[in-house]
Amino acid sequence: MKFGDIMLSAFRGVTANKLRSVLTLLGVLIGVASVILLMAVGNGSAQTIQNAITSLGTNTLTVRANGQPGTESSQITLNVANQLAAAKLGHVGKVVPEATTSLTVSSSTASEDSVSIIGTNADYFKVATVTMASGSAFTSADVTSAAKVAVIGSTTATELFPTGSALGQSISVDGQPFTIVGVLAVQSSTGFTDPNSVVVAPVTRVQRSYTGFGALSSMLVQSKTSAGVTAAQGEATVELDQLLGVSTTVATEAAAGNATATAEVPYTITNQSTLLSTQEASANSFTVLLAVVAGISLLVGGIGVTNVMLVTVTERTREIGIRKALGATRGAILGQFLTEAATLTLVGGIIGVLVALFGAQFKIYGTQPVIIGYSIPLALGVSVAIGVFFGVYPAGRAANMRPIQALRSI
Numbered sequence: 001m002k003f004g005d006i007m008l009s010a011f012r013g014v015t016a017n018k019l020r021s022v023l024t025l026l027g028v029l030i031g032v033a034s035v036i037l038l039m040a041v042g043n044g045s046a047q048t049i050q051n052a053i054t055s056l057g058t059n060t061l062t063v064r065a066n067g068q069p070g071t072e073s074s075q076i077t078l079n080v081a082n083q084l085a086a087a088k089l090g091h092v093g094k095v096v097p098e099a100t101t102s103l104t105v106s107s108s109t110a111s112e113d114s115v116s117i118i119g120t121n122a123d124y125f126k127v128a129t130v131t132m133a134s135g136s137a138f139t140s141a142d143v144t145s146a147a148k149v150a151v152i153g154s155t156t157a158t159e160l161f162p163t164g165s166a167l168g169q170s171i172s173v174d175g176q177p178f179t180i181v182g183v184l185a186v187q188s189s190t191g192f193t194d195p196n197s198v199v200v201a202p203v204t205r206v207q208r209s210y211t212g213f214g215a216l217s218s219m220l221v222q223s224k225t226s227a228g229v230t231a232a233q234g235e236a237t238v239e240l241d242q243l244l245g246v247s248t249t250v251a252t253e254a255a256a257g258n259a260t261a262t263a264e265v266p267y268t269i270t271n272q273s274t275l276l277s278t279q280e281a282s283a284n285s286f287t288v289l290l291a292v293v294a295g296i297s298l299l300v301g302g303i304g305v306t307n308v309m310l311v312t313v314t315e316r317t318r319e320i321g322i323r324k325a326l327g328a329t330r331g332a333i334l335g336q337f338l339t340e341a342a343t344l345t346l347v348g349g350i351i352g353v354l355v356a357l358f359g360a361q362f363k364i365y366g367t368q369p370v371i372i373g374y375s376i377p378l379a380l381g382v383s384v385a386i387g388v389f390f391g392v393y394p395a396g397r398a399a400n401m402r403p404i405q406a407l408r409s410i
Contacts, residue, residue, distance in 0.1 A: 024301075024308045025348035028383050031298030032352025033359065035291055035379040040360050040369035042287030047370055059229050060127060061221040061236060062270040066263075075215035076267055078203060080243050084221070087239050091232035094123040096220040097203050099211045103174040105152075105199055107160035115156055116198045117173065119206025125151075127222045135167045135182030138202055146204040151182040155196035173199060176209050221269075233269055240267060287372075298379070301348070302386035305341055309391050341391025342384055349383035 065076045078097050085095035099119035105112050118124075125137040138149045150171065157166040157180075166180050178201060187195040207213050223232035241251045244266055253261035353376055360369040 020308055020311075021344060024304055024344050025351065027301035027304040028298070028345045028348030028387070029301075029352040029355060031295075031301040032349045032379045032383050033355040034297050035295055035382075036353065036356035036371065036375045037359050037364075037369060038290035038293065039287055039375045040356070040371045041364050041367055042290045043372050044367045044370040046284075046287065048367065059223040059226045059232075061223070061229070061233055063219040063221060063236070063240070064217075064268050064270070065215050066266050066268055075244075076219060077215060078207065078213070080240070081216065081219050083243055084219075084236065084239055089232070089235040089239060091224055091228040091235055093222040093224040093232075094127050094220075096120055096124045096127045096222070097216050098124075098218045098220065099203050099206050100217040101206070101210050103210065105156060105160065105174075106172045107169065110160050110162070112156055112159045112197065114197075115173075117206060117210065118198060118200045119203035119211065120200060121203055123222075124200065124220075127220050130187065131185040133183045133185040134165070135180070137182055143202040143204055146208055147202055148176065148178045148205060149181045150178040150199050150201040151184060152180055152200070153184050153194075153196035153198040154186045155194050156199060157183045159197075171199075173201075174210065229271060233271055237269060240269075241265075291375075295382075298383060298386060301383075302345070302390040305344060305387050306390040308344070309337060309341055338388055338391050341387045343387075345383045345387025346380075349380045352383070353380060 063076060078099075081095050081097040084092070097120060101117045102114050103117050105115040121143050122137060122140045124130075125132070132151075133154065135151070137151055138147065141147075142149050150173070152160075152166060152171070160166065160171060161169060166183055169180050171178050171180060178199070184196070184198070184200075203216075221232065221236050223229045237251075237255075240246075241248075246265055250261045250264050254265050356376075356379075357371065360371050363369075
């Protein structure tokens with residue numbers, strides 16, 4: 001029996017019961033679309049987090065206080081940040097203090113609640129890799145004089161000045177007037193808070209008006225080169241231990257991983273490169289988990305193919321008997337039913353791919369799916385393989401029928 005004849009016979013078998021075939025296609029379609037879309041969601045989520053970490057710069061260290069009560073000398077203060085910057089360490093570049101709070105910001109016509117207020121220095125706009133949409137950043141002179149100037153985020157600019165430019169306008173931050181000198185470009189959201197709802201002002205002014213002159217929220221320490229991040233972390237650790245009065249014994253034991261000693265160190269340094277590597281490993285595991293969960297639905301679709309093909313073989317016993325009596329070989333019967341199963345899953349898989357590509361155009365729970373290139377041929381190939389695998393038993397059952405037994409059931 002020629003291949004063309006087998007294909008034609010398989011096509012007729014698939015279209016003989018359209019409703020049954022459509023329902024079988026639906027099971028495969030859902031499985032394939034789920035695999036591609038869920039992997040895309042995992043990949044999209046991973047890229048969003050990766051972009052957020054990268055936006056801080058992979059050559060950036062974050063220093064945060066451990067929140068332990070103590071004297072002023074044991075806290076991460078603006079004075080400590082200035083001394084660290086003045087130390088001129090070999091691999092450490094810029095040091096950026098951050099004093100943060102959340103306040104109500106208003107203009108003459110509108111108001112916005114719970115706006116993030118960041119007090120920092122002029123180097124923030126270089127180290128944090130934010131970009132200006134209009135205007136300019138405040139200067140070191142503004143920080144020295146504790147000037148009432150601010151750079152605001154795009155959301156804050158839109159909320160407070162919906163009909164005009166925010167540049168040069170005055171805003172009130174918890175009753176204190178500030179002049180807007182710049183507006184930040186739109187930043188992508190990576191969580192429940194809006195990174196564009198922000199006011200960035202000189203750290204000296206924010207401390208004087210809002211947070212006080214105690215501990216900073218954090219410090220950003222920039223390495224001079226990407227290759228020197230580890231060395232910069234080591235230098236910053238030694239310098240901070242000296243500035244904060246951490247004993248050599250405690251510092252040594254903390255570096256060795258002693259939990260008790262680590263708890264005595266009043267700060268934590270986070271390496272952005274390490275965070276990026278950890279995030280990539282977690283994201284890969286998350287994506288694989290989603291693919292496995294989606295693969296279960298594809299497996300269920302394959303079981304549906306088996307069920308349909310078994311019913312088909314039973315219904316077509318007479319046809320099988322006549323064909324075998326007329327000389328059809330076992331291979332021809334086997335090929336026909338395997339081709340029917342493969343055709344069902346292939347068509348269902350192709351439609352599933354199209355559905356997944358369409359679905360990836362929309363955000364799912366706030367995440368924009370990003371299709372992984374290999375997921376399409378993988379899901380399509382697995383769907384066909386499942387069709388063939390689950391079609392083997394029904395096809396073998398049909399091929400093994402003896403003509404006399406098949407004809408007797410007429």
